[in-house]
Amino acid sequence: MLRSASGTKRVKFLLLALLLTLAVVLPKQGRQLLQEIGAPIADLLSFPIQAFAALDRSISETWAGYIALRQVHEENRRLRGEIQLLRGRQNELRELAYASQRLATLLQLKERTIPSTVAANVVGLDTTNWYRGVVLDKGQRDGVRAEMGVITVAGAVGRVVKASQFASVVLLVTDPNNAVTGLIQRTRDEGIVEGTLGGRARMKYIPLLSTVQVGDAVVTSGLTGGFPKGIRIGTIASIQKEEGDLFQSAELIPEVDFSQLEEVLVITGVRPIEEVDTGPAIGETS
Amino acid sequence: MKKGLLAVLMVALVPIQTTVLEHVSIGGIRPDLCLIVVCLVGVMFGEVHGMFLGLALGFVQDIFSAGELWLNMVAKGMIGFLAGFVSRHLANATPGAMLTLILALSFLSGLVFLVVERAGAGLLDALLGVRLLVLPQAAFDAAVGTGVYWLVAGRTRRADVLSGRRISLR
Numbered sequence: 233m234l235r236s237a238s239g240t241k242r243v244k245f246l247l248l249a250l251l252l253t254l255a256v257v258l259p260k261q262g263r264q265l266l267q268e269i270g271a272p273i274a275d276l277l278s279f280p281i282q283a284f285a286a287l288d289r290s291i292s293e294t295w296a297g298y299i300a301l302r303q304v305h306e307e308n309r310r311l312r313g314e315i316q317l318l319r320g321r322q323n324e325l326r327e328l329a330y331a332s333q334r335l336a337t338l339l340q341l342k343e344r345t346i347p348s349t350v351a352a353n354v355v356g357l358d359t360t361n362w363y364r365g366v367v368l369d370k371g372q373r374d375g376v377r378a379e380m381g382v383i384t385v386a387g388a389v390g391r392v393v394k395a396s397q398f399a400s401v402v403l404l405v406t407d408p409n410n411a412v413t414g415l416i417q418r419t420r421d422e423g424i425v426e427g428t429l430g431g432r433a434r435m436k437y438i439p440l441l442s443t444v445q446v447g448d449a450v451v452t453s454g455l456t457g458g459f460p461k462g463i464r465i466g467t468i469a470s471i472q473k474e475e476g477d478l479f480q481s482a483e484l485i486p487e488v489d490f491s492q493l494e495e496v497l498v499i500t501g502v503r504p505i506e507e508v509d510t511g512p513a514i515g516e517t518s
Numbered sequence: 519m520k521k522g523l524l525a526v527l528m529v530a531l532v533p534i535q536t537t538v539l540e541h542v543s544i545g546g547i548r549p550d551l552c553l554i555v556v557c558l559v560g561v562m563f564g565e566v567h568g569m570f571l572g573l574a575l576g577f578v579q580d581i582f583s584a585g586e587l588w589l590n591m592v593a594k595g596m597i598g599f600l601a602g603f604v605s606r607h608l609a610n611a612t613p614g615a616m617l618t619l620i621l622a623l624s625f626l627s628g629l630v631f632l633v634v635e636r637a638g639a640g641l642l643d644a645l646l647g648v649r650l651l652v653l654p655q656a657a658f659d660a661a662v663g664t665g666v667y668w669l670v671a672g673r674t675r676r677a678d679v680l681s682g683r684r685i686s687l688r
Binding site: 266281357360361393396408 | 639
């Protein structure tokens, strides 16, 4: 007997309701199932994303390079890159100087860690406006895994939240769902750095007695996974200290210009400095 | 042909959303192409097609988003269903009606995200989320969606929708 159209529709709805109920009642198993279903789709779609990104980039570059004052733009970009590089180096040196002031000679180098990294291109933004995230063109095949830290020469960018074979999604430090333990470089006070809805970052749980000032640099403390100690997060722009509060909080201006993100480094592992002498592995930079 | 079109939508829409659309963002807000397409499919082809396309596109969106792997899928599925359901009761699918419909559905989708993603946040944060994200997103989606509807839906199709005849995907 032929099933009526409304009967087929009812069966479809029932199946769907069953699936959704399973996803809600068994969130862990449901998520795992969705991940397994999604993995080949992610692999398949990472190619059109990279193709669109390459097309977009080449059109943008053509437009910016040849039509809109090519030389000025090129020079500007080079100088911006140079400034970011120098900022990164300056920050590294400052961090070293602080360490050398505080620690005995033996501890100076042993505490310092050098991460092994994989270079990746930013090929897109998060598919919704609800998350400040970017899509990278490197995935599990290149050693990228969830929870790994992402940096540029200027500082911390975010952490990997999803990784397929050929692509990965990074949640930026300016997203309210992201939290990184930070360290005020001058005072050595620790706190939690979270994103804000306005696109900046906020450092919470700074001790009340801390002498934190506007302009102080905040770096990663190395306590949470993904980031080694001393990666610059941002600069304190304002401090909030209200009567009766147990902690202070501060608003940060992120060090990285997220609107100009093109290439990033994914930290695939943090190794002690003496292990680095053998040189980086194939496909990695250090 | 129509199934081919669906396949093209599935493969091209999310890559376009994630790569090219930043050039048309206003104040950091990009239109949600998937939501717009799901709404239009719901209106033109009925709630079942709207819902299933919503589930599929939402799932693909979730794969390349930092959020939970089910959130867009459920939200878009619901939007596709509601678009079809509401349009069934629309006397006249004028641009004004489409604008209102997409505005309302995008706002609803935004509220779902707000509740799920900012559940622990206070009232002030929630209101800020509505002002900074939900409302601008809904307005942008409604404007783009109405424009796309006007361009895509030919006179015959509009007449079909108006007369209550659904367009079959088969």
